[in-house]
Amino acid sequence: MPAGALANLSPAGAPLLVRYDLPAARSQADRDAVERGARSLWRYAPLLPLRDPRNLVTLGEGLTPLLETPRLGERIGSRNLLIKDESANPTGTFKARGMAVAVSMAKELGARKLAAPSAGNAAGALAAYAARAGLEAHLFLPVDVPRANAIECEAMGAHVTLVDGLISDCGRIVAERRESEGWFEVSTLKEPYRIEGKKTMGFELAEQLGWRVPDAIFYPTGGGVGLIGMWKAFAELEEMGWIGSKRPRMIAVQASGCAPIVRAWEAGEIESRHWENASTVASGLRVPKALGDFLVLEALRQSRGTALSIDDQETLDAGLLLAESEGLFVAPEGATCVAAARRLLRDGFLSRDDELLIYNTGTGLKYLEAWETRCTPRTTARERLGGLIVPR
Ligand SMILES: *Cc1c(COP(=O)(O)O)cnc(C)c1O
Numbered sequence: 001m002p003a004g005a006l007a008n009l010s011p012a013g014a015p016l017l018v019r020y021d022l023p024a025a026r027s028q029a030d031r032d033a034v035e036r037g038a039r040s041l042w043r044y045a046p047l048l049p050l051r052d053p054r055n056l057v058t059l060g061e062g063l064t065p066l067l068e069t070p071r072l073g074e075r076i077g078s079r080n081l082l083i084k085d086e087s088a089n090p091t092g093t094f095k096a097r098g099m100a101v102a103v104s105m106a107k108e109l110g111a112r113k114l115a116a117p118s119a120g121n122a123a124g125a126l127a128a129y130a131a132r133a134g135l136e137a138h139l140f141l142p143v144d145v146p147r148a149n150a151i152e153c154e155a156m157g158a159h160v161t162l163v164d165g166l167i168s169d170c171g172r173i174v175a176e177r178r179e180s181e182g183w184f185e186v187s188t189l190k191e192p193y194r195i196e197g198k199k200t201m202g203f204e205l206a207e208q209l210g211w212r213v214p215d216a217i218f219y220p221t222g223g224g225v226g227l228i229g230m231w232k233a234f235a236e237l238e239e240m241g242w243i244g245s246k247r248p249r250m251i252a253v254q255a256s257g258c259a260p261i262v263r264a265w266e267a268g269e270i271e272s273r274h275w276e277n278a279s280t281v282a283s284g285l286r287v288p289k290a291l292g293d294f295l296v297l298e299a300l301r302q303s304r305g306t307a308l309s310i311d312d313q314e315t316l317d318a319g320l321l322l323a324e325s326e327g328l329f330v331a332p333e334g335a336t337c338v339a340a341a342r343r344l345l346r347d348g349f350l351s352r353d354d355e356l357l358i359y360n361t362g363t364g365l366k367y368l369e370a371w372e373t374r375c376t377p378r379t380t381a382r383e384r385l386g387g388l389i390v391p392r
Contacts, residue, residue: 059090093362101197115183117170120149140170202233255280334360
C-alpha cells in the first residue's frame with residue numbers, strides 16, 4: 001500500500017505496518033540530533049510518518065521518566081530493576097503516544113470524524129487529541145469502564161456511547177456504522193499510525209539507556225500494540241546503526257481473567273482464540289481477541305521471552321508494594337508486571353543481576369474504583385488533624 005492516503009486494514013484484512021526508507025533516513029539523521037530535538041516523542045520525527053509539521057497535534061507526549069527502583073527490586077529479588085513511568089503522559093497513560101501520531105496523521109490525510117472502540121484509556125486519549133486538533137471523536141466504551149475514562153471523554157466534548165458489552169462489541173458497532181456516518185476508524189491496529197506512536201517507547205528506552213536495550217521488558221498486554229511497536233522500533237534502530245543486534249526478552253503479561261495470548265503461548269499456537277467472559281480490574285487488558293496477537297507471539301518467540309497471567313488480587317498486592325516502596329501509584333496494568341517479575345525471578349527464568357524493565361502504562365488515579373477496595377483511609381479527618389477542624 002502506498003503511504004499518503006487514509007488506510008485501515010490490508011485487502012486481506014491484516015494490520016498494516018509503516019515502512020520507512022531507512023538507508024535514506026540513516027544518511028540524514030543522527031542520534032546526537034535526536035538528543036538535541038523536541039522534548040517529546042517528536043524528537044524521533046525522522047522515524048515517524050508525519051510529512052508536514054504544520055499538521056502536528058501535540059500535548060507534549062513522550063519523554064517520560066526512566067526510574068531506578070532499588071527498593072522494590074530488593075523486595076522482589078532483583079538488583080537491577082527499572083520502571084518506565086508512562087503515567088506522566090498527557091491523559092495519564094501511554095495511549096497518548098499512539099493517539100498523538102494517529103490524530104496528527106488523520107489531520108494530515110484529511111479525516112474529519114474519528115471513531116474508536118476502547119477499553120477506556122484509548123478513548124480518553126483520542127478525545128483529547130481530537131479536541132486539540134478540532135476534529136470530532138465518536139467513542140464506544142463498555143458500560144463498566146473506569147469512571148474517569150467516561151468522564152474525561154465527556155469533558156473533552158467527544159460523542160460517548162456506553163455499550164452493554166466488551167471492547168469487541170464496541171468494535172462491532174464502529175465497524176457497522178462507520179461508512180454511513182463518514183467516520184475514520186482509529187481502532188487498535190486497524191489503522192497503521194497508533195503503533196508508530198507507541199513504538200517510540202522503544203526508541204526512548206534505548207536512548208535513555210545510552211543507546212542500548214535491557215535484558216528483559218515486561219509489558220502489560222491487551223491488544224499488544226506497544227509490544228509489537230517496540231519490537232519494530234528495535235529493528236529500525238538497528239538498521240539505523242543506533243543500537244546493536246541485542247534484543248531484550250519480551251515478556252507479555254496479562255490478567256488471569258482475560259489471557260488469550262498466554263493461553264496461545266502455552267499451547268504453542270501462532271494466534272489466540274476469543275476469551276469468553278473477560279473480566280479484570282486491569283481494564284486496558286480486557287481484550288478478548290487481539291488483531292495483532294500473531295505478531296505478539298512471534299516477538300515472544302524470537303526474543304526467547306514468555307507470557308504469563310496474574311490474578312487481580314495479586315495485581316493489587318503488587319501495585320501497593322510498588323506504591324509504598326517507590327512512591328509510584330500505578331495503573332493495575334503496570335502492577336501486573338511487578339507481580340510477573342517477582343514470579344519469573346523466583347522461578348529462575350530471570351536472574352537477580354539481569355537488567356529488568358517494567359512498563360507502567362498509566363496512573364493509578366484513573367482507577368479509583370479498583371484501588372478503593374484496598375485503600376480506604378482508616379482515620380477520619382478530625383482525628384488526623386488533631387482537632388484542627390473548626391466546629392460548625
Ligand atoms: C491499553 C492499555 C494497555 C494495553 O496496551 P496494548 O498496547 O494495547 O497491549 C496497558 N495498560 C494500559 C493502562 C492501557 O490503557
